[in-house]
Amino acid sequence: MPLPFLTADRTFDAASESALPHDDRERWRRPYRPGPWRVGGAALWLLLASFVLFAAVLIALTGSASSAGTVLTVAVVVIAGALRILRMGVWVSAHGLRHVSLLATRTVPWKHVVAVRTAQQPVRWLGLPRTVQGQALALVRKDRAVEDTPPLLTTHSLDFLHRPAAFDRAADAVEVWACEYGRG
Structure with a gap:
């Protein structure tokens, strides 16, 4: 069974397809795709957040719960920042x-x-x-x-x-x- 969404040999009907996935003009949409610099920057922030989350788990297992909570809060702020960078x-x-x-x-x-x-x-x-x-x-x-x-x-x-x-x-x-x- 062919998977046309994974192959480049499908026929393109540009006139019948919308450039956007939906035609609801009441919803907020970005009329362009985020650039590679934005996506790469957010990916680096999420990578940093993964290390901070790992540190929070290690601190929770070996140290105090309040320290782990502080480091977990830092990780949540970094994740929120990465998501905000993607929404800009x-x-x-x-x-x-x-x-x-x-x-x-x-x-x-x-x-x-x-x-x-x-x-x-x-x-x-x-x-x-x-x-x-x-x-x-x-x-x-x-x-x-x-x-x-x-x-x-x-x-x-x-x-x-x-x-x-x-x-x-x-x-x-x-x-x-x-x-x-x-x-x-």
């Missing part, structure tokens, strides 16, 4: 646009969005203070100036570093959502 990015739905960062989440209803534009500007490299020349997807809101809002996506973020075609596809997808729902 831009999410869209029929309700609006959501920008998830490491410590904050900002949601903008579509009625407040004027436009979403790609601009050539200095951007932060991997979120660090160092800036390099790149492209950024900027959100133009009715109630704020463009300079007050951080860029939604950049070519030098964890998702798009050394992947300019993926940035272009993601920026186009967010711009399409903004054009479709931003007529508020």
Whole structure:
């Protein structure tokens, strides 16, 4: 019995398949895949968490329960951080646009969005203070100036570093959502 989901010789019906696994526009979805740098970073954090969990078990078996609880709490915080790193990015739905960062989440209803534009500007490299020349997807809101809002996506973020075609596809997808729902 052939397994078509594991082989490359199946026929591709791109017109009949949606790019996303579901067509529910009310659910929040990321219009692009997380980049390899983001996934690799989260995997390293989870690897660190496995060592910390192992240490918690060893401390629980040989030491005090309070010390093991403290180390277990550290492991849970590291796991939560890894999951948050995976959730970071831009999410869209029929309700609006959501920008998830490491410590904050900002949601903008579509009625407040004027436009979403790609601009050539200095951007932060991997979120660090160092800036390099790149492209950024900027959100133009009715109630704020463009300079007050951080860029939604950049070519030098964890998702798009050394992947300019993926940035272009993601920026186009967010711009399409903004054009479709931003007529508020």
